[in-house]
Amino acid sequence: MSEQSLAIRKFSDLANPTRFLALSGAVWPWMAAATALFFAVGLYLCFATVGDYQQGETVRIMYVHVPAAWLSMMCYSVMALSALGTLVWRHPLADVSAKTAAPIGACFTFIALVTGSLWGKPMWGTWWVWDARLTSVFVLFLMYLGLIALNRAVDDPARAAKVGAILILVGFVNIPIIKFSVDWWNTLHQPASVIRLDGPAIDPEFLRPLLVMAIAFTLLFFTLHIVAMRNEILRRRVSTLRRLAARSAGRGTSGPVPAGVGEGHP
Amino acid sequence: MRLVAEGLSARRGEDLIFRDVSFDIGVGETLVVKGPNGSGKSTLLRVVAGLLPRESGKIMLAGGEGQGFDTVAGACHYLGHRNAMKRELTVEENLRFWKDFLGDSDGGAGVAIDEAADAVGLGSILHLPFGYLSAGQQRRMAMAKLLVAWRPVWILDEPTAALDAAAEAMFAGLVKGHLSRGGLALAATHQPLGLGAVNELHMKGFAVDSAEAWA
Amino acid sequence: MTHLAYVAAAYAAAFLTVAGLVLWVWLDGRARRRELAILEAAGIRRRSAGEAK
Amino acid sequence: MTALLFRDLKLAVRAGGGAMIGVLFFMTVVAVIPFGVGPDLNLLARIGPAILWIGALLAALLGLDRLFQAEREDGSLDLLLMQETPLVLTVLVKCLAHWLATGLPLVLASPLLSLFMNMDAAAIGATMLTLLVGTPAITFIGAAGAAIAVALPRGGLLVSILVLPLAIPVLIFGVSAVYAAVQEPAPFLPPFLFLTALTLVFAVIGPVAAAAALRASTD
Numbered sequence: 001m002s003e004q005s006l007a008i009r010k011f012s013d014l015a016n017p018t019r020f021l022a023l024s025g026a027v028w029p030w031m032a033a034a035t036a037l038f039f040a041v042g043l044y045l046c047f048a049t050v051g052d053y054q055q056g057e058t059v060r061i062m063y064v065h066v067p068a069a070w071l072s073m074m075c076y077s078v079m080a081l082s083a084l085g086t087l088v089w090r091h092p093l094a095d096v097s098a099k100t101a102a103p104i105g106a107c108f109t110f111i112a113l114v115t116g117s118l119w120g121k122p123m124w125g126t127w128w129v130w131d132a133r134l135t136s137v138f139v140l141f142l143m144y145l146g147l148i149a150l151n152r153a154v155d156d157p158a159r160a161a162k163v164g165a166i167l168i169l170v171g172f173v174n175i176p177i178i179k180f181s182v183d184w185w186n187t188l189h190q191p192a193s194v195i196r197l198d199g200p201a202i203d204p205e206f207l208r209p210l211l212v213m214a215i216a217f218t219l220l221f222f223t224l225h226i227v228a229m230r231n232e233i234l235r236r237r238v239s240t241l242r243r244l245a246a247r248s249a250g251r252g253t254s255g256p257v258p259a260g261v262g263e264g265h266p
Numbered sequence: 267m268r269l270v271a272e273g274l275s276a277r278r279g280e281d282l283i284f285r286d287v288s289f290d291i292g293v294g295e296t297l298v299v300k301g302p303n304g305s306g307k308s309t310l311l312r313v314v315a316g317l318l319p320r321e322s323g324k325i326m327l328a329g330g331e332g333q334g335f336d337t338v339a340g341a342c343h344y345l346g347h348r349n350a351m352k353r354e355l356t357v358e359e360n361l362r363f364w365k366d367f368l369g370d371s372d373g374g375a376g377v378a379i380d381e382a383a384d385a386v387g388l389g390s391i392l393h394l395p396f397g398y399l400s401a402g403q404q405r406r407m408a409m410a411k412l413l414v415a416w417r418p419v420w421i422l423d424e425p426t427a428a429l430d431a432a433a434e435a436m437f438a439g440l441v442k443g444h445l446s447r448g449g450l451a452l453a454a455t456h457q458p459l460g461l462g463a464v465n466e467l468h469m470k471g472f473a474v475d476s477a478e479a480w481a
Numbered sequence: 482m483t484h485l486a487y488v489a490a491a492y493a494a495a496f497l498t499v500a501g502l503v504l505w506v507w508l509d510g511r512a513r514r515r516e517l518a519i520l521e522a523a524g525i526r527r528r529s530a531g532e533a534k
Numbered sequence: 535m536t537a538l539l540f541r542d543l544k545l546a547v548r549a550g551g552g553a554m555i556g557v558l559f560f561m562t563v564v565a566v567i568p569f570g571v572g573p574d575l576n577l578l579a580r581i582g583p584a585i586l587w588i589g590a591l592l593a594a595l596l597g598l599d600r601l602f603q604a605e606r607e608d609g610s611l612d613l614l615l616m617q618e619t620p621l622v623l624t625v626l627v628k629c630l631a632h633w634l635a636t637g638l639p640l641v642l643a644s645p646l647l648s649l650f651m652n653m654d655a656a657a658i659g660a661t662m663l664t665l666l667v668g669t670p671a672i673t674f675i676g677a678a679g680a681a682i683a684v685a686l687p688r689g690g691l692l693v694s695i696l697v698l699p700l701a702i703p704v705l706i707f708g709v710s711a712v713y714a715a716v717q718e719p720a721p722f723l724p725p726f727l728f729l730t731a732l733t734l735v736f737a738v739i740g741p742v743a744a745a746a747a748l749r750a751s752t753d
Contacts, residue, residue, distance in 0.1 A: 057485050058487055061487065061491040061492075064495045065491070103505075104502065107502045110498055111495045114491070114495070115495060118487045119491065121487060122484050126575065127650075127652070129575065130568040130573030130575075130578075130650075131573065135568075138650075139565070142558070142561060142562055145554075145561070146558060149554055149555055149558055224502060228506050230510065231506065231509045231513055234514065235513050237517065242395070242398050245394060246398045246399050249388055249403065316615075317612055317615060317752045318752060337618060339615075339616040339617075342616060344612055344613065344616060350610040351608065352608065354548045355545065355548070359541070359544065363537050363538070367537045367538055367541075390523060393519060
């Protein structure tokens with residue numbers, strides 16, 4: 001790969017992004033392979049297990065819905081950490097991480113919302129209710145989209161990074177609300193059944209595929225995040241190089257230029 | 267073909283900016299409008315381009331291909347203070363848009379986009395977004411816009427304001443090339459354009475007597 | 482709609498979203514690499530690749 | 535003219551473009567309503583079409599002020615005005631591009647939001663159809679407002695103030711067509727045809743008025 005050979009040509013002044021590119025370039029194919037493996041096993045387990053006597057086949061939606069919902073919150077937590085990294089440590093990669101996580105988080109939140117709706121329709125008889133859990137996840141979705149819009153609206157990455165980080169941290173209050181909404185308010189949505197102080201309240205029959213799928217989704221997130229971060233680093237490199245190109249262009253045309261069109265520049 | 271103005275006057279708001287301006291530009295000729303700030307150079311150019319209403323007088327194209335145009339403005343390129351290019355699009359997308367949108371009018375053809383960019387000495391940065399360019403480079407690309415679509419009349423308002431000496435010479439070359447291909451030009455400027463002998467029109471600035479009704 | 486259809490729809494929606502995301506990331510990376518290649522072909526190089534910063 | 539269409543679409547989806555902001559605003563407005571009126575699903579289903587229409591109306595107005603202002607700021611407007619192609623046609627194409635970039639996404643997002651409002655299938659279909667037919671009218675009449683406000687400071691707010699009253703008929707017929715589709719006795723077609731007619735009328739008077747205003751506003 002060309003950018004790798006570029007990266008190790010000069011060892012003395014390896015900037016962090018360059019080192020990240022080299023490291024991530026070696027790691028991400030393995031992660032992609034592991035993701036595929038876990039998904040293969042997870043999907044097999046999803047359909048090999050028996051249905052729930054109460055919910056029937058629809059329980060299988062859980063294997064997608066619950067991991068996606070977890071990921072939607074974990075992705076935001078990753079973004080919040082990155083935002084701290086931007087504001088406190090001024091790490092150059094923190095902003096890249098926060099910026100690239102937003103579309104991925106939005107997609108996972110979207111999956112959680114859609115599969116939740118498709119689960120709610122047969123179980124509750126309605127696509128959507130405005131209870132605390134569902135509403136707070138929808139607000140999370142809107143926040144992701146808002147962050148993406150903010151990043152797109154500001155064309156100077158350094159400026160977008162600061163305001164974006166502040167917005168992420170302000171929005172973080174939503175995460176505990178989502179997490180505990182099912183305990184604090186009495187709603188249709190069932191309470192947490194896997195992560196509890198007194199052990200999982202879920203049959204191991206369901207727990208196994210759920211955990212495998214959760215690992216698969218987490219791996220998927222990190223793979224996509226790393227590759228997206230690589231893209232973002234390249235994007236910034238392109239924009240730096242373009243500014244360089246603009247500065248150096250036209251330097252050669254000192255002295256009078258011949259009159260005709262097209263003869264001016266050799 | 268000739269660009270003829272007779273007894274032009276224009277006002278902005280209540281103030282008469284200039285009165286009774288006449289000129290006659292033939293093919294291969296350049297009229298340079300000179301005068302102090304506020305003397306109405308830009309206003310005159312915008313009136314000729316049809317962007318401001320005229321108080322009195324008339325502007326017309328006479329002779330030859332001049333008959334083919336419905337409006338004087340349709341025969342003109344106008345290079346104003348602003349470059350009319352989008353920062354978000356690449357230079358090439360900008361130039362291609364204007365080439366397609368403006369089209370060629372009778373009597374000539376625009377040059378290809380890369381040729382036009384080469385002519386302003388910036389052929390190597392066609393792929394960059396316009397916003398990345400420096401002020402001088404942006405101005406030069408706005409001049410390349412004049413080349414991609416053919417218009418017999420160039421109306422140039424302070425064309426060389428942000429340019430260095432080399433780029434000024436380059437621009438003089440562009441205008442000469444345009445004149446030699448049967449065009450004519452009307453320019454407002456403080457600096458000499460380096461075109462050699464040109465006709466000059468001096469705008470004196472206007473006395474207060476125009477506002478006598480309110481004075 | 483049977484329950485199985487809801488399950489199928491949920492999996493399809495999740496798959497389509499993930500596929501779209503993967504596709505977008507991939508295409509984005511390809512476009513960036515192409516832009517870098519164009520710049521490199523034009524003789525523009527990173528400072529760290531040439532001389533020290 | 536297709537060059538203008540594609541340029542405007544490109545500008546809308548490029549970084550800093552307004553294509554996504556409108557949909558986001560639409561979703562946020564609609565999401566806020568249940569907090570105000572309470573999460574009563576029956577009530578939401580009843581007022582859902584009206585809320586979607588109001589949300590779409592506000593979202594469609596959001597980006598309109600930039601329609602000509604952006605062109606004026608960089609000087610492109612002068613060049614658009616000078617051409618021999620009729621200015622009305624130029625305005626019409628710009629409206630079309632604006633609608634494709636901001637109006638169409640609203641129409642596409644409306645079924646999703648309808649589900650949040652607990653609307654049934656007939657109401658969702660009717661809302662989508664009326665929005666598809668009705669939002670161009672908002673863009674066309676909005677273009678006239680945008681052209682009038684093009685040279686004014688704080689033109690953005692002014693556009694909304696100027697255009698909202700003119701857009702009320704669109705709202706009336708759009709919402710009544712949806713309710714006619716849902717509630718049995720009222721026929722769907724008459725208000726829907728009125729809406730279509732309004733769009734066609736606005737497609738003429740909007741660009742004509744905008745072109746006249748642009749000619750008058752040059753300085």
